[in-house]
Amino acid sequence: EPEVTQTPSHQVTQMGQEVILRCVPISNHLYFYWYRQILGQKVEFLVSFYNNEISEKSEIFDDQFSVERPDGSNFTLKIRSTKLEDSAMYFCASSDRENNEKLFFGSGTQLSVL
Amino acid sequence: DAKTTQPPSMDCAEGRAANLPCNHSTISGNEYVYWYRQIHSQGPQYIIHGLKNNETNEMASLIITEDRKSSTLILPHATLRDTAVYYCIAEMTTDSWGKLQFGAGTQVVVTP
Numbered sequence: 083e084p085e086v087t088q089t090p091s092h093q094v095t096q097m098g099q100e101v102i103l104r105c106v107p108i109s110n111h112l113y114f115y116w117y118r119q120i121l122g123q124k125v126e127f128l129v130s131f132y133n134n135e136i137s138e139k140s141e142i143f144d145d146q147f148s149v150e151r152p153d154g155s156n157f158t159l160k161i162r163s164t165k166l167e168d169s170a171m172y173f174c175a176s177s178d179r180e181n182n183e184k185l186f187f188g189s190g191t192q193l194s195v196l
Numbered sequence: 197d198a199k200t201t202q203p204p205s206m207d208c209a210e211g212r213a214a215n216l217p218c219n220h221s222t223i224s225g226n227e228y229v230y231w232y233r234q235i236h237s238q239g240p241q242y243i244i245h246g247l248k249n250n251e252t253n254e255m256a257s258l259i260i261t262e263d264r265k266s267s268t269l270i271l272p273h274a275t276l277r278d279t280a281v282y283y284c285i286a287e288m289t290t291d292s293w294g295k296l297q298f299g300a301g302t303q304v305v306v307t308p
Binding site: 086 | 234245283
C-alpha cells in the first residue's frame with residue numbers, strides 16, 4: 083500500500099537554528115498537509131497546500147513557518163528560527179482530491195529544540 | 197465545526213467487539229463523521245467516515261443515529277494491535293481544506 087514518507091525520523095537542533103522537515107506524499111495525491119503534536123497534547127493542524135500555494139493555515143503557522151513543494155515529489159516544512167516550544171512530532175499528510183478528508187499520514191518527525 | 201464528545205478511555209477483550217461511542221449533538225447537515233486512530237504516537241490513520249447511512253469497510257463499521265447526534269464505531273473482533281487512541285471528528289468536506297480538528301479521543305486498550 084502506498085505511504086507517506088517523512089525524513090528524518092528524529093531531528094535535534096539548537097534554538098534559533100533553521101530546520102527543514104521533509105515529506106514524500108503519495109505519488110498521485112494533490113493535497114498536502116502538515117500537522118504537529120506536542121508531547122501529551124492533541125494533534126494540531128498547521129497548514130494545507132494545493133496547486134503550489136497555501137490553502138488554509140492555523141494561527142500556529144506564523145511567519146517563522148513556510149512550506150514548499152520544490153519538485154514533483156517532495157513537500158517540505160521549514161522553521162526559520164526554532165524556539166523551544168516548537169519541539170513536537172510533526173506529521174505530513176496527503177489526500178487525493180479536493181473535499182476529501184481521508185488523509186494519509188506519515189509516521190512523523192520528532193523535532194527536539196534544545 | 198461540530199464539537200464531539202468521547203469517553204476518555206475504554207478497555208476491550210481481545211476477540212470481542214469494541215463499541216466506541218461519540219456524541220456530536222450540534223452537528224450540521226453537511227458535516228460528516230470521521231474516525232481516525234493513532235497507535236502510540238504514530239501518524240493518525242483513517243478508519244471510516246459517513247454522513248447519514250451506516251458504513252462498513254474492512255476495518256470497522258460506523259453506526260450513525262437517525263438524528264445524527266451520535267455515532268458508534270464498531271471494531272468487530274478487536275486484536276491487540278487495535279490498542280490506540282480513537283478520534284471522532286465532525287467535519288465538512290467543503291471549504292475545510294483538510295483542517296481536521298482532533299480532540300482528546302478515546303484511549304482503547306485491548307487486553308488478552
